[in-house]
Amino acid sequence: MISRRTLLRSAALTGAALVGARIPFARAxxxxxxxxxxxxxxxxxxxxxxxxxRLLCQRLSERLEQPFVVENKPGAGSNIGTQAVIAxxxxxxxxxxxxxxxxxxxxxxxxLPFDFAKGIAPVAGVARIPxxxxxxxxxxxxxxxxxxxxxxANPNRLSxxxxxxxxxxxxxxxxxxxMAGVQFTxxxxxxxxxxxTDVMSGQIQGMFDNVTSSFELVRAGKLRALGVxxxxxxxxxxxxPPIADVLAGYETSSFYGVGAPHxxxxxxxxxLNREINAxxxxxxxxxxxxxxxxxxxxxxxAAFGTMLAGETERWRKVVELSGxxxx
Numbered sequence: 001m002i003s004r005r006t007l008l009r010s011a012a013l014t015g016a017a018l019v020g021a022r023i024p025f026a027r028a029x030x031x032x033x034x035x036x037x038x039x040x041x042x043x044x045x046x047x048x049x050x051x052x053x054r055l056l057c058q059r060l061s062e063r064l065e066q067p068f069v070v071e072n073k074p075g076a077g078s079n080i081g082t083q084a085v086i087a088x089x090x091x092x093x094x095x096x097x098x099x100x101x102x103x104x105x106x107x108x109x110x111x112l113p114f115d116f117a118k119g120i121a122p123v124a125g126v127a128r129i130p131x132x133x134x135x136x137x138x139x140x141x142x143x144x145x146x147x148x149x150x151x152x153a154n155p156n157r158l159s160x161x162x163x164x165x166x167x168x169x170x171x172x173x174x175x176x177x178x179m180a181g182v183q184f185t186x187x188x189x190x191x192x193x194x195x196x197t198d199v200m201s202g203q204i205q206g207m208f209d210n211v212t213s214s215f216e217l218v219r220a221g222k223l224r225a226l227g228v229x230x231x232x233x234x235x236x237x238x239x240x241p242p243i244a245d246v247l248a249g250y251e252t253s254s255f256y257g258v259g260a261p262h263x264x265x266x267x268x269x270x271x272l273n274r275e276i277n278a279x280x281x282x283x284x285x286x287x288x289x290x291x292x293x294x295x296x297x298x299x300x301x302a303a304f305g306t307m308l309a310g311e312t313e314r315w316r317k318v319v320e321l322s323g324x325x326x327x
Contacts, residue, residue: 032092032268036067041097042081044074048212048292052126052256053097055288059279060272077101077166079112086119090261092268096120098259100168100315103308107316108166109326117312120259122305123269124276125297127289129254131172131229132240134214135206136199137222144227144246147206151182158184161195161207166326171315172208172229172252174322179247199223210254211236211293229253236293252318255311257297257304273301 039057043049050070057068073081078101088094102116133144141147151158162170165188173186187204189195192213198204200222207214211228215236218225227243228234229252243250258276260269279285280296289296297304319325 032271033064033066035093036069037092038094039068039070039097040081040085040094041070041072042074042078042099042101043072045072048129048210048294049097049099049256051292052289052294055285056126056276056279059282059285060275063275063278077105077109077164079105079109079114082116082120083114085259086114086116086261088261090121090263090265092260092264092272094261095123095272096259097126098122098257098308100254100311101166103255103311104166104168104171104315104319106312107319108171108324111326117309119262121262121264121269122301122308123258123260124273124301125299125304125307126256126258126276126280127292127294127296128230129210129212129256129292129294130234131169131208131252131254132211132214132218132234132237133176133206133208133226133229133243134196134199134218134223135226136202136204137224138202139205139224141226142224144241144243147226148180148182148246151180151184155183156185158205159187159203160184161187161189161199161204163192163195163209164188164190166324168252168254168315169208169210171318171322171324174324175250175252175318176208176243176247178321179250196223215293234293235290235295252314255297255307257308269301273304 039053041049041053053070057070060068073084078099082096082102085094085096105112106116141150160173162173192209195207196214199207211234217223218237225237225240228240229243231242231244231251233242277298280298286296
């Protein structure tokens with residue numbers, strides 16, 4: 001029979017061996033990153049996506065002592081960049097700036113060549129941005145109720161711009177149409193800037209746009225803001241009421257976050273999550289996020305995954321209600 005002393009000694013040696021076996025794994029995870037990390041932005045350079053990405057990448061480079069390099073990879077409504085990341089090795093060296101487009105495309109594009117939910121591991125949220133309905137100053141409406149009344153009295157005489165078919169800007173307008181019982185003509189543009197220009201000139205009567213790119217025009221009196229798409233008012237446009245005050249239950253927004261290829265090590269995901277949250281908590285970055293009209297998103301990877309699933313379901317319902325799908 002084995003003595004109690006021998007059994008205890010054996011157990012102690014086994015425990016030590018197991019602890020020793022874990023040490024190389026822990027060191028391996030702590031050594032990440034050992035070379036530059038690609039941060040894929042699936043949009044052209046410029047705008048809020050670039051500003052947020054470069055701010056975070058600069059801070060991550062400083063804290064983790066390896067370059068985090070922004071790589072713009074636009075095309076196909078963010079699908080080209082997204083697919084490139086999904087196809088990358090799950091080693092933490094290729095990251096994706098995820099966005100509302102990923103949540104929308106899951107149901108809007110029936111020919112999508114990948115499954116975003118299965119292909120991307122959620123890492124961390126970055127920011128949420130309200131949208132705002134802006135109109136030309138000569139349009140004879142001063143508030144949302146008057147706009148709805150005018151649209152009902154003039155069906156299909158209003159033209160509403162967006163940054164492209166299938167974007168959150170486009171579908172926010174389609175949801176508005178369905179809930180308000182109005183009809184207007186959707187005019188897609190290649191980005192927000194040309195659409196806003198035509199709204200100011202009067203060629204187009206209105207537009208749903210991210211507050212990031214339109215709030216300065218509203219403050220300068222070049223556009224009239226009628227309502228924001230979030231339940232709460234935007235800190236950057238505090239005098240503009242939520243559309244939900246008139247259309248109960250109406251709510252949309254744009255969001256950004258970070259994802260990695262599926263099967264990326266949990267240690268790496270958790271490390272990146274902690275560092276991104278730390279960067280967002282930095283006073284300089286927090287102030288810049290607020291200046292963009294955005295609200296920083298904090299939380300662990302699981303919380304961001306839950307948010308992504310919720311946003312995908314929300315936009316699925318909007319796509320179904322609007323009847324809009326990619327041909």
